[in-house]
Amino acid sequence: xxxxxxxxxxxxxxxxxxxxxxxxxxxxxxxxxxxxxxxxxxxxxxxxxxxxxxxxxxxxxxxxxxxxxxxxxxxxxxxxxxxxxxxxxxxxxxxxxxxxxxxxxxxxxxxxxxxxxxxxxxxxxxxxxxxxxxxxxxxxxxxxxxxxxxxxxxxxxxxxxxxxxxxxxxxxxxxxxxxxxxxxxxxxxxxxxxxxxxxxxxxxxxxxxxxxxxxxxxxxxxxxxxxxxxxxxxxxxxxxxxxxxxxxxxxxxxxxxxxxxxxxxxxxxxxxxxxxxxxxxxxxxxxxxxxxxxxxxxxxxxxxxxxxxxxxx
Amino acid sequence: xxxxxxxxxxxxxxxxxxxxxxxxxxxxxxxxxxxxxxxxxxxxxxxxxxxxxxxxxxxxxxxxxxxxxxxxxxxxxxxxxxxxxxxxxxxxxxxxxxxxxxxxxxxxxxxxxxxxxxxxxxxxxxxxxxxxxxxxxxxxxxxxxxxxxxxxxxxxxxxxxxxxxxxxxxxxxxxxxxxxxxxxxxxxxxxxxxxxxxxxxxxxxxxxxxxxxxxxxxxxxxxxxxxxxxxxxxxxxxxxxxxxxxxxxxxxxxxxxxxxxxxxxxxxxxxxxxxxxxxxxxxxxxxxxxxxxxxxxxxxxxxxxxxxxxxxx
Numbered sequence: 342x343x344x345x346x347x348x349x350x351x352x353x354x355x356x357x358x359x360x361x362x363x364x365x366x367x368x369x370x371x372x373x374x375x376x377x378x379x380x381x382x383x384x385x386x387x388x389x390x391x392x393x394x395x396x397x398x399x400x401x402x403x404x405x406x407x408x409x410x411x412x413x414x415x416x417x418x419x420x421x422x423x424x425x426x427x428x429x430x431x432x433x434x435x436x437x438x439x440x441x442x443x444x445x446x447x448x449x450x451x452x453x454x455x456x457x458x459x460x461x462x463x464x465x466x467x468x469x470x471x472x473x474x475x476x477x478x479x480x481x482x483x484x485x486x487x488x489x490x491x492x493x494x495x496x497x498x499x500x501x502x503x504x505x506x507x508x509x510x511x512x513x514x515x516x517x518x519x520x521x522x523x524x525x526x527x528x529x530x531x532x533x534x535x536x537x538x539x540x541x542x543x544x545x546x547x548x549x550x551x552x553x554x555x556x557x558x559x560x561x562x563x564x565x566x567x568x569x570x571x572x573x574x575x576x577x578x579x580x581x582x583x584x585x586x587x588x589x590x591x592x593x594x595x596x597x598x599x600x601x602x603x604x605x606x607x608x609x610x611x612x613x614x615x616x617x618x619x620x621x622x623x624x625x626x627x628x629x630x631x632x633x634x635x636x637x638x639x640x641x642x643x644x645x646x647x648x649x650x651x652x653x654x
Numbered sequence: 655x656x657x658x659x660x661x662x663x664x665x666x667x668x669x670x671x672x673x674x675x676x677x678x679x680x681x682x683x684x685x686x687x688x689x690x691x692x693x694x695x696x697x698x699x700x701x702x703x704x705x706x707x708x709x710x711x712x713x714x715x716x717x718x719x720x721x722x723x724x725x726x727x728x729x730x731x732x733x734x735x736x737x738x739x740x741x742x743x744x745x746x747x748x749x750x751x752x753x754x755x756x757x758x759x760x761x762x763x764x765x766x767x768x769x770x771x772x773x774x775x776x777x778x779x780x781x782x783x784x785x786x787x788x789x790x791x792x793x794x795x796x797x798x799x800x801x802x803x804x805x806x807x808x809x810x811x812x813x814x815x816x817x818x819x820x821x822x823x824x825x826x827x828x829x830x831x832x833x834x835x836x837x838x839x840x841x842x843x844x845x846x847x848x849x850x851x852x853x854x855x856x857x858x859x860x861x862x863x864x865x866x867x868x869x870x871x872x873x874x875x876x877x878x879x880x881x882x883x884x885x886x887x888x889x890x891x892x893x894x895x896x897x898x899x900x901x902x903x904x905x906x907x908x909x910x911x912x913x914x915x916x917x918x919x920x921x922x923x924x925x926x927x928x929x930x931x932x933x934x935x936x937x938x939x940x941x942x943x944x945x946x947x948x949x950x951x952x953x954x955x956x957x958x959x960x961x962x963x964x965x966x967x
Contacts, residue, residue, distance in 0.1 A: 488887075489880050495917060526839030527894055527914060567802050567919075574801075574919035581840055601840060601914050604808060606880075606887035 356512075358543040359505045359562065359628040368543045370569060375511045377471075377538060377593055379618065384470025385463050394471065398538030398593040401582060405464075405589030406519060410653050414521055414612060417454040418483055421445055432636055442485065447636040449481040449614065459614050460648035464517065467591060468616035471515050475644035479503065479514060479617040480637055483521075485610040491529045491603030496570045498542065499615075500594035502563050505548055505628030507638035512538075513621035514594035521610040524583045529603035531590065534577040537597040542569050548628040553637055565597075573597055619644050669825075671856040672818045672875065672941040681856045683882060688824045690784075690851060690906055692931065697783025698776050707784065711851030711906040714895060718777075718902030719832060723966050727834055727925060730767040731796055734758055745949055755798065760949040762794040762927065772927050773961035777830065780904060781929035784828045788957035792816065792827060792930040793950055796834075798923040804842045804916030809883045811855065812928075813907035815876050818861055818941030820951035825851075826934035827907035834923040837896045842916035844903065847890040850910040855882050861941040866950055878910075886910055932957050 355375075360368050378395045386394070394400045406414070421427055422442040432451060434444040448455035459465065459478055468476045486492075499516065503509040524530045542565045552562055565573075577597075582590045592598070594615075603609055622642045626632055632640070668688075673681050691708045699707070707713045719727070734740055735755040745764060747757040761768035772778065772791055781789045799805075812829065816822040837843045855878045865875055878886075890910075895903045905911065907928075916922055935955045939945055945953070 488884065493915070493917060525892070527843075527845050527892060530840075532840050532918065571801065571919040579838070579840060579918055579920075599917055601917055602806070604806060604912055604914055605845065605892055606884040607892075 354627050356500075356504050356541050356543075356627070358501055359548050360543055360545050361547070362545050368545055370540045370542045373512065373539050373541050373595060375513065378473075379471065379513055380473025382470050382473050384466045386467055386470050391470075394591070394593075397535035397580075398596045399533055399535070400591045401584065402589040402591070403584050404587050406587040406653065408587060411521055411586045413454065413652060414458070414519075417452055418445065418485070418521075421448070421452060427451060436487070441487070444482050444484050446480075446482045448483055448612070449478045454652070455481065455483075455612065457648055457651045458612065458653050460645050461651040461653040462647045462649065464653070465645055465647050468515050468517070471591070472513050472616065472618040474618045474620050476616040476618055477639065477642050477644055478614060479507070479509070479639050480613075480615040482613050483610065484613060486529060486603060486608060488528065488606040488608045489604060491609060493529055493600045493602040496565060496597055496599040497563060498565075498595045498597055501542070501544060503594060503638070505563060506552065506626050506630055506633050508623035508626040508632060509594075509617065509621055510624060511621050512593060512595040513618040515616050516592050516594065517614045517616065518582070518590045518592070519612045520584060520586050520588045521612060522608055523585050524588065524609060525605065525607060526581055526583055528605045528607045528609045529600045530609070531582040532579050532599050532601070533582065533592065534573055534597045535580050536577045537573045538593040538595045540573065540597075541595060542573075542597070548630045550630055552630065553633045570597075667940050669813075669817050669854050669856075669940070671814055672861050673856055673858050674860070675858050681858055683853045683855045686825065686852050686854050686908060688826065691786075692784065692826055693786025695783050695786050697779045699780055699783050704783075707904070707906075710848035710893075711909045712846055712848070713904045714897065715902040715904070716897050717900050719900040719966065721900060724834055724899045726767065726965060727771070727832075730765055731758065731798070731834075734761070734765060740764060744947075749800070754800070757795050757797050759793075759795045761796055761925070762791045767965070768794065768796075768925065770961055770964045771925065771966050773958050774964040774966040775960045775962065777966070778958055778960055781828050781830070784904070785826050785929065785931040787931045787933050789929040789931055790952065790955050790957055791927060792820070792822070792952050793926075793928040795926050796923065797926060799842060799916060799921060801841065801919040801921045802917060804922060806842055806913045806915040809878060809910055809912040810876060811908045811910055814855070814857060816907060816951070818876060819865065819939050819943055819946050821936035821939040821945060822907075822930065822934055823937060824934050825906060825908040826931040828929050829905050829907065830927045830929065831895070831903045831905070832925045833897060833899050833901045834925060835921055836898050837901065837922060838918065838920065839894055839896055841918045841920045841922045842913045843922070844895040845892050845912050845914070846895065846905065847886055847910045848893050849890045850886045851906040851908045853886065853910075854908060855886075855910070861943045863943055865943065866946045883910075
């Protein structure tokens with residue numbers, strides 16, 4: 342506990358979190374001191390889209406990928422789950438019962454297809470435009486959630502974890518979730534609170550070492566209180582990311598989001614790419630823990646180069 | 655097990671269910687031998703609405719109650735949860751943790767307000783029109799699900815239970831769910847498979863005595879297999895009941911429906927009235943068990959009389 346506190350003081354932490362339960366007075370939500378759209382770099386987003394992103398913290402682009410491009414992702418996913426080179430890589434997460442692959446991590450490094458996706462100019466340039474700089478991938482993965490028994494994820498800000506456990510100084514980071522299946526309102530589609538990305542919610546409780554082993558299943562540290570979620574929910578309302586396969590959701594790292602469970606028979610899968618600014622590279626984690634492994638928090642911050650002949654162009 | 659089977663044979667059961675696990679071959683879904691709209695009795699539903707109800711198995715009436723009428727229901731609910739006469743009636747279901755009232759049963763008998771609601775001509779006449787006869791209330795309740803932690807309900811047909819455990823011979827029964835809070839797609843709003851009400855899905859497993867004590871929390875008997883749900887889901891698709899407080903959903907007793915959990919901060923509450931035809935009164939339960947208590951399965955089948963000066967007119 343004291344380790345975490347002194348770390349905060351030492352590095353001039355503007356987003357204090359994982360607070361000592363004894364000091365809950367300091368856990369009041371705070372107004373984010375950083376912008377959402379960084380600078381005025383030109384790019385594919387229209388001016389009104391940037392204004393809306395700044396206000397809401399997210400942007401939905403229907404048809405970001407064509408059906409053929411979605412199929413290309415599926416073929417690569419199918420290849421990866423049977424690739425002997427990946428079998429013991431620690432990058433595959435399997436269902437407990439069936440052994441089916443539920444997630445593949447670090448796809449931007451182990452798959453030329455998903456590397457190409459991240460470097461596709463109309464995608465990469467959107468990330469650069471929002472963050473006002475060159476960017477690299479902080480984390481990437483594919484999630485394939487089955488129907489009938491898909492488990493949701495409680496309300497949280499990704500940035501809160503990336504700050505406390507990975508050392509990202511500021512929310513100069515944008516996530517892109519691309520739907521590989523149709524996203525309905527009822528099959529676990531992401532819920533977001535438009536505008537809540539302007540509020541940083543400190544969380545209570547110090548971070549255990551190796552917290553990520555557990556938090557990928559169910560987050561217990563870095564979780565806002567029900568009272569704060571209720572207040573934010575009534576202040577900002579809730580939107581959902583729905584759309585046909587190929588739809589893309591760009592969302593700010595500090596977006597407050599969650600997903601319900603999925604008892605529909607329709608599975609839900611997506612590619613998830615987290616673009617971070619090269620001017621926001623990780624320091625020592627602010628939660629006073631050892632940095633997470635590179636498949637969760639990339640340490641190679643080489644800027645992504647655009648790939649002009651991308652199959653996703 | 656054998657008790658149930660011989661009961662089926664004895665009463666010429668056209669909807670066999672709670673089958674012996676050894677005879678799964680007889681558990682194939684069957685085409686419902688009964689109509690959905692019974693007869694041509696005139697009433698408030700338009701011809702095209704009846705046609706759609708016949709095809710889909712449900713009808714959503716936005717604004718069935720006015721905001722004032724919704725408020726009237728809330729006031730009565732508030733009164734009931736503190737009514738000493740109801741405290742030990744067995745009609746109240748409380749949250750385990752907080753002790754808050756989660757459900758009140760048999761509201762058509764213990765509350766003049768909800769009795770009036772059921773007897774309101776524009777509501778009662780819709781039920782009569784669909785069922786082609788006089789009707790009475792088989793079951794009624796109010797559900798008040800909190801936000802953040804509302805638990806969903808897996809796919810099921812109400813008729814399957816009412817047949818096996820209450821002895822209703824046929825699905826000549828219509829449920830009305832009236833939203834007392836805004837129903838969003840993401841706060842546990844009912845999912846329905848339009849058209850699946852024409853398919854009866856026999857379930858496997860005999861019914862334990864007193865099954866209802868457990869099944870109101872989580873249904874374990876009378877649950878269709880995942881395979882059948884998947885097949886129906888892909889054949890019929892899924893719709894959701896959403897709308898502002900006051901919206902009403904009329905749905906056939908054999909509708910295949912479910913609700914997801916609710917991790918939004920928005921609570922969800924509804925009044926639930928089940929109208930049964932007086933020509934479909936209960937017999938001995940087809941599942942070979944003792945009939946459930948009257949707050950779950952009414953045995954007084956006196957037809958409802960219209961109430962012309964209803965506050966819900």
